[in-house]
Amino acid sequence: xxxxxxxxxxxxxxxxxxxxxxxxxxxxxxxxxxxxxxxxxxxxxxxxxxxxxxxxxxxxxxxxxxxxxxxxxxxxxxxxxxxxxxxxxxxxxxxxxxxxxxxxxxxxxxxxxxxxxxxxxxxxxxxxxxxxxxxxxxxxxxxxxxxxxxxxxxxxxxxxxxxxxxxxxxxxxxxxxxxxxxxxxxxxxxxxxxxxxxxxxxxxxxxxxxxxxxxxxxxxxxxxxxxxxxxxxxxxxxxxxxxxxxxxxxxxxxxxxxxxxxxxxxxxxxxxxxxxxxxxxxxxxxxxxxxxxxxxxxxxxxxxxxxxxxxxxxxxxxxxxxxxxxxxxxxxxxxxxxxxxxxxxxxxxxxxxxxxxxxxxxxxxxxxxxxxxxxxxxxxxxxxxxxxxxxxxxxxxxxxxxxxxxxxxxxxxxxxxxxxxxxxxxxxxxxxxxxxxxxxxxxxxxxxxxxxxxxxxxxxxxxxxxxxxxxxxx
Ligand SMILES: [Zn+2]
Numbered sequence: 001x002x003x004x005x006x007x008x009x010x011x012x013x014x015x016x017x018x019x020x021x022x023x024x025x026x027x028x029x030x031x032x033x034x035x036x037x038x039x040x041x042x043x044x045x046x047x048x049x050x051x052x053x054x055x056x057x058x059x060x061x062x063x064x065x066x067x068x069x070x071x072x073x074x075x076x077x078x079x080x081x082x083x084x085x086x087x088x089x090x091x092x093x094x095x096x097x098x099x100x101x102x103x104x105x106x107x108x109x110x111x112x113x114x115x116x117x118x119x120x121x122x123x124x125x126x127x128x129x130x131x132x133x134x135x136x137x138x139x140x141x142x143x144x145x146x147x148x149x150x151x152x153x154x155x156x157x158x159x160x161x162x163x164x165x166x167x168x169x170x171x172x173x174x175x176x177x178x179x180x181x182x183x184x185x186x187x188x189x190x191x192x193x194x195x196x197x198x199x200x201x202x203x204x205x206x207x208x209x210x211x212x213x214x215x216x217x218x219x220x221x222x223x224x225x226x227x228x229x230x231x232x233x234x235x236x237x238x239x240x241x242x243x244x245x246x247x248x249x250x251x252x253x254x255x256x257x258x259x260x261x262x263x264x265x266x267x268x269x270x271x272x273x274x275x276x277x278x279x280x281x282x283x284x285x286x287x288x289x290x291x292x293x294x295x296x297x298x299x300x301x302x303x304x305x306x307x308x309x310x311x312x313x314x315x316x317x318x319x320x321x322x323x324x325x326x327x328x329x330x331x332x333x334x335x336x337x338x339x340x341x342x343x344x345x346x347x348x349x350x351x352x353x354x355x356x357x358x359x360x361x362x363x364x365x366x367x368x369x370x371x372x373x374x375x376x377x378x379x380x381x382x383x384x385x386x387x388x389x390x391x392x393x394x395x396x397x398x399x400x401x402x403x404x405x406x407x408x409x410x411x412x413x414x415x416x417x418x419x420x421x422x423x424x425x426x427x428x429x430x431x432x433x434x435x436x437x438x439x440x441x442x443x444x445x446x447x448x449x450x451x452x453x454x455x456x457x458x459x460x461x462x463x464x465x466x467x468x469x470x471x472x473x474x
Contacts, residue, residue, distance in 0.1 A: 022162060024145045024146070027170075043268050044213070055096065056097075059098050059274075060281060062280055065107070066108075066136065067082060076139075080325070083102070089175065093261070098179070098266070101369045105344060109138075114138075125158075126154035133279055168255050169255045180276075184213075197209050198210075225246075227246030229246065248260065289370065293373070295315060306381055314346060321373070322368050323365075324342065324366060326343060327363070328353065330358075334362060358382050360380055361381065363375070408448055412445075414443070421439065426457075446458075457469070458471050
């Protein structure tokens with residue numbers, strides 16, 4: 001007979017296999033790299049004893065998010081969580097003179113060896129997919145066993161999706177490294193540093209030891225800790241007690257303890273942007289204001305059906321929105337979405353829905369600076385017929401001119417090398433094929449002879465995925 005303790009042990013093993021796994025380490029950033037380290041040292045040498053002025057201008061920095069799944073396209077980080085992280089970041093960077101914005105819908109990567117990766121594969125992923133002159137963040141299942149890390153050689157950040165729950169400071173912390181700021185316990189990442197590198201509790205060597213900032217107290221804690229600190233007493237080389245500051249985002253205190261960057265840390269980040277990242281700073285202020293919820297046009301209460309050949313969702317445009325998050329679920333609560341995607345258009349088409357089944361859908365606007373806009377009401381609908389289309393934003397493509405004149409030639413330009421033959425179909429809104437062509441050239445041309453004025457859908461497909469663009473023929 002099994003003992004109670006073995007049953008309890010079996011229960012815990014059972015339970016843990018369902019619990020969200022937490023990475024072994026908080027942050028895997030071991031070095032800021034040569035450029036950032038040199039700029040930081042130069043900046044810290046220039047710091048006098050007078051108080052730093054408040055930031056006079058705000059730097060607006062563009063984020064590009066990459067959501068990584070398995071080879072089969074499973075396991076993506078939750079889109080709402082990814083989008084809303086921009087709002088959280090901007091609060092965490094409040095008063096720093098630095099704000100972030102989303103430049104485009106997230107990009108998707110289906111690759112199991114990037115979804116769960118080591119540093120080598122993570123570096124390859126970043127170099128392969130990062131968008132130049134932007135801050136690239138890769139959301140994965142396993143970021144080399146860390147909650148996150150900044151990779152100076154690839155100039156990008158990876159985040160484990162399990163460390164992105166509400167109240168998380170992981171992304172703010174990793175972007176702190178991206179912007180050239182080290183840990184408050186700098187030097188302790190690999191074990192106990194030599195005594196001359198240990199910051200004294202009285203701050204007397206604050207410019208040359210620890211993180212080199214004099215407004216962040218000595219910190220020797222390179223493992224996660226709960227605040228207030230209650231571990232064994234930390235003594236500096238002269239026997240004074242070290243009291244680390246749990247409010248600092250660049251420490252390893254628990255997320256709920258972390259609220260801020262110090263004045264010198266903020267100034268160092270602005271200095272880094274000014275010296276190294278001027279080229280990515282937005283020239284116009286992105287929109288951070290309120291957004292209205294969109295009005296659902298179809299399906300809606302008056303016509304609660306979608307055509308199964310091509311399930312098309314449409315909504316009214318919202319002022320200042322640069323995209324929309326569309327969700328479809330079997331449940332009114334919008335749990336377990338079968339579709340959760342951000343699109344730039346006010347229209348979305350899919351083949352993923354099952355004919356005869358009742359679903360619910362809702363949509364919300366996303367502005368560059370406000371990624372937390374309100375959802376529309378949740379509308380019920382039923383799928384009426386079999387379908388045949390899908391949408392996938394991993395094919396980078398430009399379609400122009402659009403709108404296009406009747407009888408003109410529509411150009412389809414691929415910004416990535418085209419790995420395999422691409423199939424292109426021009427469909428009307430009922431899903432009927434109007435034109436079809438295929439090829440592997442990076443620029444394909446579709447003559448629109450005989451195509452009447454109206455709205456069409458361009459379905460573009462290769463082995464990497466499928467996407468649909470709306471084309472207006474005038
Ligand atoms: Zn770190």
